[in-house]
Amino acid sequence: MNAANKYSRLKNKTWQLLNPSINKSVWDTAVNALIVSLIALNVFSVIFETVDYINISYGIYFRIFEKISVYIFTVEYFLRLWTCTSEEKYMRPISGRLKYIISFGALVDMFAIAPFYLPFTNTDLRIIRILRLFRFMRIFKLGRYLNATKLITNVFKSKMEELILCMVITLSLIIIASSFMYFAENQAQPEKYSSIPATMWWCIITLTTVGYGDVFPITIIGKVLTAFIAILGIGMFALPAGILASGFSDEFQKRKKVQNTDG
Amino acid sequence: MNAANKYSRLKNKTWQLLNPSINKSVWDTAVNALIVSLIALNVFSVIFETVDYINISYGIYFRIFEKISVYIFTVEYFLRLWTCTSEEKYMRPISGRLKYIISFGALVDMFAIAPFYLPFTNTDLRIIRILRLFRFMRIFKLGRYLNATKLITNVFKSKMEELILCMVITLSLIIIASSFMYFAENQAQPEKYSSIPATMWWCIITLTTVGYGDVFPITIIGKVLTAFIAILGIGMFALPAGILASGFSDEFQKRKKVQNTDG
Amino acid sequence: MNAANKYSRLKNKTWQLLNPSINKSVWDTAVNALIVSLIALNVFSVIFETVDYINISYGIYFRIFEKISVYIFTVEYFLRLWTCTSEEKYMRPISGRLKYIISFGALVDMFAIAPFYLPFTNTDLRIIRILRLFRFMRIFKLGRYLNATKLITNVFKSKMEELILCMVITLSLIIIASSFMYFAENQAQPEKYSSIPATMWWCIITLTTVGYGDVFPITIIGKVLTAFIAILGIGMFALPAGILASGFSDEFQKRKKVQNTDG
């Protein structure tokens, strides 16, 4: 009716546009698709920019695209900041907005654009390298727009206890195996099995069955130990995969049930 | 009774011969076995033709066998084209046959024989190489004649949603892991971790646990990152195997139930 | 009562001693344990005889032990041949014994001792090498005496259909993947990807995730293809493991039920 009301409705609409729920309108879907594509293009741009001969030929276009994207993401960031008060938990104009700023999603959004605005007059190259990494935060922005994110979060939450236990067992295994191998191989290959932390590198690459072949035992005792460690340990390293697999299958069955009850 | 009727019955019979269903007659089985063997022999012929010393000694026989096979497959192709009107969806004499020509099965059949009939007077060697690949289309022809095809198609269809989700997670993991590793290892090994796409090669070979050993991290930060990526990521890469396994076991149980109800 | 009866009872007892069933007597167990240990010792003897410095020092003892073992196994073989008529299917004195001789178990027993009795005056060394392999047949003799054998046979029988299907899919995958990779890498690495069968070696070592690193793609198209093949194909290669695992768990549950019903 009046201006305040219109303003309030506009704010709510904008918030809904940026945070599509299950019952999407055509507009929601369009905005959603646009931002997802923009993020995907940004990620691909950052990836291919690192290829030298592409960067030399088309670097200028990558820079322009980068600029435009950051402007759009900046607008998105401030629109979200403005409209976040539509949500109940961020309702208060100031304290609510501050609470929103330090939420995980908003931090990702900020870090994804911040490096662009920082001045680099005569900074260390290393800092620039690290700041560039923040541009990859944009891939985490996708999390907001994809359904998969919630599924993965649920699976990890439901299997947390099992996964933590696996981590404890795995870590103990790595420590024990590495210590034994260090004492077995250190004298024969002092530059490869130079310390227990160095032996842990060998241990992880072996027990995950990656086996690059950059480090491997050459003494008989080292080989016998490796054989035992490999046969016993690989089962332990395969456990998290099994646990996650059962977690996903549980989650999918739950979803199918919900769909059947709905239909 | 009359000629038209006889013609129609012949057409139907031919179609049935080439597309055996569950209740096979002796003739169906014989034709089926003949074509399956011919395809298998063709595939083996293409494989062993690439071995130099076999090609030098027996190349002439391979060429003759190739010729005969293509003639038989050509006859099969035109018999199918002629009789496809027996099927309801291709019933119309002209538009039906055109529709059949662009069906997946018919395209495979065509590409499997087409390269043989194209003239190569003074063509580029590379094009011939690519055209030779089409001869492998013959292995896809097997799909029509084997029961396994339907089973695999069913499993993939029933688990499509899960597999797509896995692909999304896997792709995100590869992108994030490769970006971090690129920034960690690029300066130490600029020729191996030359760009993010190059680092993705390392990432896929590591997370699938293949680990050729052509690329591996040498910096401490790179090794620590790899250890984390390997332990966390391998579970994700093992998921599709688990999903497919449960899909196959579901499908087999369904089949056993059907068999029990039938018997 | 009379001699014939006594002879018959002795034959039955001997057969029972050599083929212990579930309700073992003390004697059965003792004979069983003796022969199992003898076979195990023989296997270890053949293994360690190949270590040069062990063979030089203790070769003479290995040869003596070998001689004694073969004599014992020869006695066992003829005792079995004599008493096999106690079993119903080998009941007839002559045709029954001939039938027994060509049974799997009896052939293993024969090949395990035969090489010892063949004269090697001036034979080719290669033939001796191959004949030596037959001594390993003794490990298969263990099959008769261990309960595990039956379990494994059951699991493989119950999952035969699934495993055959897996083999068909796996073989098709290897053929298709190898052909594509051959055309992609042959020109860049003509000595490694020299033919499609040679490329199959690479393909199997990659898809089983062994990844020795003796052959790996170096062209971009080859690497992209490998990435796809690895991600898609590894699931397929992991399927038999899943199928066997479920087969074993089914079999163990069946056994526990039988034990509970018995108890």
Place this chain on the structure above:
Amino acid sequence: MNAANKYSRLKNKTWQLLNPSINKSVWDTAVNALIVSLIALNVFSVIFETVDYINISYGIYFRIFEKISVYIFTVEYFLRLWTCTSEEKYMRPISGRLKYIISFGALVDMFAIAPFYLPFTNTDLRIIRILRLFRFMRIFKLGRYLNATKLITNVFKSKMEELILCMVITLSLIIIASSFMYFAENQAQPEKYSSIPATMWWCIITLTTVGYGDVFPITIIGKVLTAFIAILGIGMFALPAGILASGFSDEFQKRKKVQNTDG
């Protein structure tokens, strides 16, 4: 009331402090956390002491920390020895304590501190190396204080039969595969496939899919054999992982049931 009673109560309390059960008091938790942290710090200290440049700079602090820890663990050892009579099975003052000394837990505790007290005037360096390994026994001390230990023990106990069977199959597979490969590759690579035990190293590294690439077949027959062994054998090596996974999932379900019944 009287001194003997007080002494007895103090002994029981001390025993409870060192062996926390499910209903922990605040004190129990505190002592528990302290000792767990001390053990963890000790393990990290032993690990990082092996890194040369850390040892050079901070070696003196590691040695001081080592000293203090051993003193605390010594006090813990004697407190346990004194109070163990609170437990029914070690109730008798002398024979009970002797029985306790030779229990697994007490032996671990002793070996974890013993090397420190042994005099090394002019001993062989090798013996010192081995004795140093005993310091890692401290990680096993963690077993007493973590809940995970019981879970793992339960899983292994419940799946013992299956795991033993797997070991038998695996061992047979390794022996047979190694023997065949030895005869196939020995002549072509006499220094790598030098004996059957040496070939077993190759076999285990291949069948666990680690595939370092230090040993791989080069003859055609060796490669064909490897392909067969890899495809058939990997399923068998993946079985223990599957068995353990199902064991853990059973155990977790049991626990959840108990928790639900309790709550």
